[in-house]
Amino acid sequence: MADPHAGRRQVLYVIACGSPLARHVGRLVELAQQDGWDVCVVTTPDGAKFVDRVALARQTGHPVRTYYKNPGDPDVLPPADAMIVCPVTVNTVNKWAAGITDTLALGLLFEGQGRGLPVVAVPYTNAAMAAHPAFRAGLARLAEWGTTVVFGEHVFPLHAPGAGERHLHTFPWEAALDALRDRQRVTTAA
Numbered sequence: 001m002a003d004p005h006a007g008r009r010q011v012l013y014v015i016a017c018g019s020p021l022a023r024h025v026g027r028l029v030e031l032a033q034q035d036g037w038d039v040c041v042v043t044t045p046d047g048a049k050f051v052d053r054v055a056l057a058r059q060t061g062h063p064v065r066t067y068y069k070n071p072g073d074p075d076v077l078p079p080a081d082a083m084i085v086c087p088v089t090v091n092t093v094n095k096w097a098a099g100i101t102d103t104l105a106l107g108l109l110f111e112g113q114g115r116g117l118p119v120v121a122v123p124y125t126n127a128a129m130a131a132h133p134a135f136r137a138g139l140a141r142l143a144e145w146g147t148t149v150v151f152g153e154h155v156f157p158l159h160a161p162g163a164g165e166r167h168l169h170t171f172p173w174e175a176a177l178d179a180l181r182d183r184q185r186v187t188t189a190a
Helices: 020-034 053-060 090-098 104-114 133-144 164-170 174-189
Strands: 011-016 038-043 082-088 119-123
Touching: 011 020, 011 104, 020 038, 020 053, 020 082, 020 164, 020 174, 038 053, 038 104, 082 090, 082 104, 082 174, 090 104, 090 119, 090 133, 104 119, 119 133, 119 174
Parallel strands: 011 038, 011 082, 082 119
Antiparallel strands: none
16 A cells, blocks of 8 residues: 655644744744755644734745634645644643643644654743643653653743743744654654
């Protein structure tokens, strides 16, 4: 039987949550495209408030999805081969770790994990939010379940509440792709 994926580029879903950092998710799209990925952008409902849907659709060649499709409607995105959720918020981490799939983004992450896809999560939050035990436990649970979590002072220093806007320009977008490459090397070697 022929491989249905033969002859197509691998598809990366970039999932952006409700953070000011999401305004710049096009940078991650650009870096992924330079790596040869066919990129699709999905946002949480709050993430949609920050992104330029038209610019991202033009950049990727795919519509930006936020909501579940209606029953019977065709899928407008090709199936994912990998996922990066960046920025991922405290809210999304906590819901994801608790098993809640009330958004398209969370549903796709659940399915991606269930299919064994490489999934990378890169939180962007302030020091006070990051200190909450539920968030820390959620990150640990996601990592335990196979998600590659890219987080900590070694990745990007946490900022004080209300100071996130001042640090957007220094965010290391390439860290998400580096983690995905590392994950793929480990999977390929196994």
